[in-house]
Amino acid sequence: RRHTSRIELAQLVDVAINELENEFLILETVCEDLKVQYLKNDDEARCKIVKAAEIGTINSSDILPVFQEFKSPRHEAFLEPTRWSLLNAFTETIKKYTPQRVDCSYSALNRAFGLDGSRPELWK
Numbered sequence: 001r002r003h004t005s006r007i008e009l010a011q012l013v014d015v016a017i018n019e020l021e022n023e024f025l026i027l028e029t030v031c032e033d034l035k036v037q038y039l040k041n042d043d044e045a046r047c048k049i050v051k052a053a054e055i056g057t058i059n060s061s062d063i064l065p066v067f068q069e070f071k072s073p074r075h076e077a078f079l080e081p082t083r084w085s086l087l088n089a090f091t092e093t094i095k096k097y098t099p100q101r102v103d104c105s106y107s108a109l110n111r112a113f114g115l116d117g118s119r120p121e122l123w124k
Contacts, residue, residue, distance in 0.1 A: 027115055030113070034082060034113065035082055035083075035084040037082055039081045039086065042071070049070075049089075052066075052109075055111075055112060056104065056108050057108035057112050058094065065093050066089045066093045067089070070086055070089035073085060073088060073089065074092060083113065090109055094106070094109075
């Protein structure tokens with residue numbers, strides 16, 4: 001404890017674990033909500049995809065691939081036109097990015113869909 005004599009590690013670890021648990025609960029709740037929030041039509045999906053490109057979630061050249069993935073998803077679980085399916089379309093497209101770009105894109109997706117519990121930027 002020579003270098004950590006003024007730090008209460010046990011308490012810090014306990015706080016960190018509690019905060020992590022809360023973040024997972026928020027994420028789980030938001031994801032469940034996304035699964036039942038339907039998009040009105042294809043135009044709403046297009047609008048949200050373009051807005052996501054404007055805020056840096058995806059490259060503008062990936063607007064069409066995201067929309068195509070949304071309309072014809074690779075996985076049956078995403079056939080319904082929900083916000084959850086739209087999120088999946090983004091994540092499928094983002095997989096091809098470089099690690100640095102993926103990190104930026106996922107941070108932007110968190111804000112865009114409100115995965116951190118804050119108000120989703122795409123639906124402000």
